[in-house]
Amino acid sequence: MRYAIVIEKAENNYSAYVPDLPGCIATGNTVQEVEAEIREAIAFHLDGLREDGIVFPQPSSVVEYLEVAA
Numbered sequence: 001m002r003y004a005i006v007i008e009k010a011e012n013n014y015s016a017y018v019p020d021l022p023g024c025i026a027t028g029n030t031v032q033e034v035e036a037e038i039r040e041a042i043a044f045h046l047d048g049l050r051e052d053g054i055v056f057p058q059p060s061s062v063v064e065y066l067e068v069a070a
Contacts, residue, residue, distance in 0.1 A: 004061040005038050007031060019061040021045050 007016045014031055016038040018024040024045040028034030049056055 001056065001059055003042060003059045004063045005035075007034055007038075018042060018045075020057050020059050 003018050003020050005016050005018050007014055010027075013027055013029050014034040015025065015027045016034045017026075018038065018041075021042065024038075024041050026034055026037035026041045028037045046056055
């Protein structure tokens with residue numbers, strides 16, 4: 001499966017979340033670190049759903065960038 005993630009710059013680190021997996025979040029000191037952490041968080045989240053007998057939510061978020069005048 002391919003889930004969209006959102007990475008945001010915080011004051012002293014980065015945070016990430018998965019719109020299609022509510023509650024699936026991670027933090028890291030760098031973008032690379034938070035990407036690795038969110039991969040682990042997704043795997044852990046899906047394992048928990050599997051153990052509880054819950055069907056995985058299908059990825060449905062759409063990610064686009066828009067050019068806007070500054």
